Amino acid sequence: MSYGITNAFIPLYNTMLTSKTKEENNYFINNLITIITIIALALVLFCGIFTKNIVSLLAPTIAKDNYSLQQAIFMFRVMIISIIFIGAQSVLSGVLQNHNHFTEVALGPISPNIVNIIYLLIFINFYGLIGFAVFTVIGFLLMLLILVPRYIKLGYKYRPVINLKQEEIKLLFINVAPIVFSTSLAQINIFILRIYAGKLPQGGISSVEYANKINMLVYEVIGQAIILIVYPKLGKLLNKDTYDGFNKEVAKGIILILLLTIPAAAALLLLGESVIAVYLMRGNFGYSEVLQTAAVLKYYMPTIIFYGIRDLISRAFFSINKAKTAAINSIICIGLNFLFAPLFLQVLGAPGLALGNSLAVTISCLIFYYQLKKETKLFLEKRLLINVCKIITATIIMTTLIYIIMAYVSSSLWLILTSFLLGVPTYFASLYGLKFRDFKELLKIK
Structure with missing residues (x-):
């Protein structure tokens, strides 16, 4: 849903940047954030009431065991809170992309996964699955907070406003479903x-x-x-x-x-x-x-x-x-x-x-x-076929090296690190040797 809102927002807001004033754009963004947040709160309430039915539908095996079912219900009620942060994040992400600020947006989707990995590596034995649910919510909150400083620097400021009759809101929600x-x-x-x-x-x-x-x-x-x-x-x-x-x-x-x-x-x-x-x-x-x-x-x-x-x-x-x-x-x-x-x-x-x-x-x-x-x-087709052949050839060279490394390194962590440090340069060096001429063109994507 987050990607859907962002992708409906980007082309619409791209047009507004050239046809509307900064104040009008800020009003639209505030209106959209408020509406999406209200919808998210309603979904959280709905899912909180019907959690047992939803869990039983998603995981019928878990529903057969009462302890597992109760644990799943609690986790679901905690984790569903994430959609409140995801809704606001989807709008801010679209704003930053239209202003060509991609670093924070790229870090956003990664942050929940990084938080989850840290939890599984360090805290899982202390707080179990319940803690995992809490950390999942923290991860999505972080995904939103990463965008806020840049959003403020661009001159935007959030103030609660709701106007369902705004033309841009109507247009966005017409397009948002598909x-x-x-x-x-x-x-x-x-x-x-x-x-x-x-x-x-x-x-x-x-x-x-x-x-x-x-x-x-x-x-x-x-x-x-x-x-x-x-x-x-x-x-x-x-x-x-x-x-x-x-x-x-x-x-x-x-x-x-x-x-x-x-x-x-x-x-x-x-x-x-x-x-x-x-x-x-x-x-x-x-x-x-x-x-x-x-x-x-x-x-x-x-x-x-x-x-x-x-x-x-x-x-x-x-x-x-x-x-x-x-x-x-x-x-x-x-x-x-x-x-x-x-x-x-x-x-x-x-x-x-x-x-x-x-x-x-x-x-x-x-x-x-x-x-x-x-x-x-x-x-x-012709350009793609030539490039794919070169990419596959370079990949074969890289994977051959990794296969050799696997014979000498037994530790999983060291195997991953060694393969990355040696495999990545080998891959790009192989492409260079194969005269992969699209590097300069590809790097022009900004």
Whole structure:
């Protein structure tokens, strides 16, 4: 929902920056923050009242055990408070992106994950899952607070105001439904997997959840960071009534996503067990759980690449006011996930859910690309093929080095650090040797 609000806000506010005064813009932002906060408070109240029903729907296995159910109810009621901070953060994020301030915005989605990792590494044995719920809320509060100093420096100041009749508010909420739906695809897919994971033996839900957390962390660090830079620029290029610059920027974004996600996915494929061991192996989470989670993570790998590309293409459609096309593509992906999940679950168990999700995302992404190509005459097949071949070759060289390192380094932490310190320079040196000529062009994305 946060990404949906931000993505509906950016093109609208981009237009307002050139047509409205600073006071009018500030009024609109204050109005939007107030309305979203009221909606968030209503959702918190609703979820607080019907927590048991929601938990039973999301995790039917947990609902069978009264102790686990009561613990889950308490955690849910604590964690749902996060949406209050997420709502305000989504607006501030859009403001900063339209003013070309990306550092704070990029740090935002990472901060809850970092807080969770710190908690799992240091505090989990002291405060358990209840503490984890509290730290999750703290992480989302931090995600909001990171944006506030820059927001104030830009000259904005929040004052409570509510005006449901403001034209810009009406326009935003008309567009927000299909945008929220299409940008919430990853979360919807996770919800689908949770439903089917509830049918797995003990530990199945955890392996799917933890593997997805690691997978999405890599995607958010790389994919979302690139998208938040490219997306505001797309709207500005369209304001010049041309698809040429627009298509060029989309092509840059796709190649840059591939440049970073392909080696990241390959490295995680090799180092998955070590990453999970460092991240999770403590208490009741032993080596067998590490292996189970690593098996699921391997099948999630394609989504690191294709979620990034798909999300960039969806932003391109938002920019040309074709949010419904993006929503329809999301429906296709969800339908494929519902088709593949039970099919592969029967054959592979927990890894089958990840495989079904990866296939659904990949197929819908390819369909999405050809829809954009038809809409904007985007053409980058030859250039893309050449670049992908070079990226894959450099990735093979890098992973060969990592494979050699694995034979000599037994410590999971040292293996990860050594592979990163040697693998990253090797990858980029290999690209340089392969005459990957797009570096300078890609670095022009600002």
